[in-house]
Amino acid sequence: MNTVGLALAEALHLIAGGDAKLVAIVALSLRVSATSIVVGTLVAMPLGALLAVTSFRGQRAAIVTLNALLGLPSVVVGLAVYLLLSRAGPLGSFGILFTPAAMVIAQAILVLPLIAALTRQAISDAWQETREQLRSLGAGPFASATALLWDLRFSLVTIVLAGFGRAVSEVGAVMIVGGNIDGVTRVMTTAIALETSKGDLPLALGLGFVLLAIVLALNVVAHLTREAVQRHHG
Amino acid sequence: MALTRRIVAALLLAVGTLAALPLPAQQRFIVVASTTSTEQSGLFGHLLPAFTRATGIQVRVVALGTGQALDTGRRGDADVVFVHDRAAEDRFVAEGWGVDRRDVMYNDFVIVGPKSDPAKVAGSKDVANALKSIAAAQAPFVSRGDKSGTHAAELRYWKDAGVDLAAQKGSWYRETGSGMGPALNTASSMNAYLLADRGTWLNFRNRGDLAILVEGDRKLFNPYGVMLVNPAKHPHVKKADGEAFIDWLTSPEGQASIAGYKIGGEQLFFPSAKK
Incomplete structure (x- = not known):
């Protein structure tokens, strides 16, 4: 059998086997990325929405900068967070380097520009259409931003999922700030990198398929939920 | 509306639980x-x-x-x-x-290389001689290039062999800047020689056409x-x-x-x- 065939067999075997170690790694992956997404969304969505409904000097520069940050390499984010959290760094006294908390911080920073930029774009389009109406109702920037965020909540789910995809799939940042410690900070992506290092390519690719299956399952659930809710609302 | 609220509440609860789960038992x-x-x-x-x-x-x-x-x-x-x-x-x-x-x-370290052995080093016990032959044949050689202990040892052996890397390295000498496993993967895919520690080699699966060619020199002690x-x-x-x-x-x-x-x-x- 070729490598891909072996990897598929390995993936099925891993999923069917319900290996305790694999379950723990998957759970940690989901937990770290879910937490970072909650943190990232709470900061980035209001930011993106406000950027869309207000106008101020330097706004275009801010928007261009935000969009450019989408290209931020995860390994750079990892390095910056590492230097911040290292004992020799400014936040070293908390001692959270090489813990899941450090991974959450790195991923939250990583997804922040993505969620903010996509939110800004979505809100900005809606703002063009409803601006007069909202103004005539006497809504200020905060009220307008809140109203539009609520109106667009179904589209925003897609943005959150995109952010989750970015967080759960990146390896550069969590490798540096988490250290890939067995049973403590080893997540799906760092486990894949490790197995690749060991030359166990079928197992590495098999883990990759497992990760893909999980992300796919999450997207299906989100999609179905959205459809059900929209149908309910008519 | 009630359904939305219930679903949103359920999602929030799920995420909250995920985030709030206690860390793996805080032990020493x-x-x-x-x-x-x-x-x-x-x-x-x-x-x-x-x-x-x-x-x-x-x-x-x-x-x-x-x-x-x-x-x-x-x-x-x-x-x-x-x-x-x-x-x-x-x-x-x-x-x-x-x-x-x-x-x-x-x-100990070993020199791993392709079984076809273009530099003719197989069976040798002298790491300096082997490296000299590899440099002379300009056979592909993968270096860790990552300031690891293995990389430091490799540089020492080149020096012992009298090969001045700065002057002699050409496209045959490839610095990968990566760990032992990734370097082995690279060597395996291009049939190159490299210096590896025996432990990682023995545990390495993706060997392709590579085999141990030089071992047993006292200098290879690690x-x-x-x-x-x-x-x-x-x-x-x-x-x-x-x-x-x-x-x-x-x-x-x-x-x-x-x-x-x-x-x-x-x-x-x-x-x-x-x-």
Whole structure:
């Protein structure tokens, strides 16, 4: 059998086997990325929405900068967070380097520009259409931003999922700030990198398929939920 | 509306639970900065459970190259450093970053290369001669190029062989800047020679057409040392637990456990702690 065939067999075997170690790694992956997404969304969505409904000097520069940050390499984010959290760094006294908390911080920073930029774009389009109406109702920037965020909540789910995809799939940042410690900070992506290092390519690719299956399952659930809710609302 | 609210509430609850789950039982632990060769050879998977059983202390291993592992210790991000580059270790201790350095074990390096062996080095026991032949034949050679202990050793061997890399390296000499495993993957895909530690090689699966060609030279000896990060420089270092780890590694029990790690019946590491 070729490598891909072996990897598929390995993936099925891993999923069917319900290996305790694999379950723990998957759970940690989901937990770290879910937490970072909650943190990232709470900061980035209001930011993106406000950027869309207000106008101020330097706004275009801010928007261009935000969009450019989408290209931020995860390994750079990892390095910056590492230097911040290292004992020799400014936040070293908390001692959270090489813990899941450090991974959450790195991923939250990583997804922040993505969620903010996509939110800004979505809100900005809606703002063009409803601006007069909202103004005539006497809504200020905060009220307008809140109203539009609520109106667009179904589209925003897609943005959150995109952010989750970015967080759960990146390896550069969590490798540096988490250290890939067995049973403590080893997540799906760092486990894949490790197995690749060991030359166990079928197992590495098999883990990759497992990760893909999980992300796919999450997207299906989100999609179905959205459809059900929209149908309910008519 | 009621349905939306219920679904949103359920989602929030799920995420909240995920985020709030307690961290894995907070127990005593130390952070050990070590090398990819000890982790990827599987030694730690064999050794650490025995130590944790004996002492109740969990060991969190961050596997890096030797240079990076020592840097991690220097920054105070590890309690113990467990590496293999004697010259760099002595410097680390001399500069006051580490204390209580002890010999733990050794393994050996081997030169791995394609079975077709274009540089004709197979069966040789002389690493200097072998490298000379590889350079003369301009046969592809993969270097770690990552300031690891293995990289430092490789550079020493080139020097011994009288090969001036700066002048002679051409497209045949490929620095990958990666760990032992990734370097092996690269060599395997381009049928290149490289210097590997025996442990990682034995545990490596994607060998392709590669085999051990040169081994057994006394110069290929590869000693590992362990040391505590100096608590005087970094007060948060877990001195007692870190010392417990060092003591256990060099104790008869720890040494026996190291000797007992085998892959396919072959012993990978040889204990060398002084009584």
